[in-house]
Amino acid sequence: SAVISQKPSRDICQRGTSLTIQCQVDSQVTMMFWYRQQPGQSLTLIATANQGSEATYESGFVIDKFPISRPNLTFSTLTVSNMSPEDSSIYLCSVLTPPPHTGTQYFGPGTRLLVL
């Protein structure tokens, strides 16, 4: 398994500002993911972040809005830029434990974001 922490756990932000969410894992992992869970909804994958390469974004998500850093095998950040109330969601970091094809994705506790 993997123990994942996220900072901040929650935040209230003003429209037009940006927030950077940090994700720390207790072991080295190759594949990390960022998900969004809008109120009352399921999880939607934003992007896959592998160390040493550019993040891969899913349809509907762009780097300018959700820039991601992955400086090493235990850490990643997701920035939510130029926020609007529609960005109010839970943002979850996830890691895939090896072996990659049969491994399990574990999730952090989430960052609850409210944009006013």
Next chain:
Amino acid sequence: AQSVAQPEDQVNVAEGNPLTVKCTYSVSGNPYLFWYVQYPNRGLQFLLKYITGDNLVKGSYGFEAEFNKSQTSFHLKKPSALVSDSALYFCAVRRNSGAGSYQLTFGKGTKLSVIP
């Protein structure tokens, strides 16, 4: 494209009774199947997964799930429900090979309420 259906938004069960949370999936090729639980204001916790082998998979907290290939189902079960099992349950599928085979697709979730 892969998809997951959880046909019930909510399941109510009396404490001590058996519970079932339904899940059906659609994926090209053989699936990897997962169940996660989300308690209020918490991240997702991994319960169990099916990769290969025995169709009956046992997981955390006394939960089990049965893989049925002909019915493309992976229902979550527990012989005797506890009030503490009340939470939101997500089924997820991942392809076992090919492009995008690391990507999890989630169902919309089923809210389980165990009544004392």
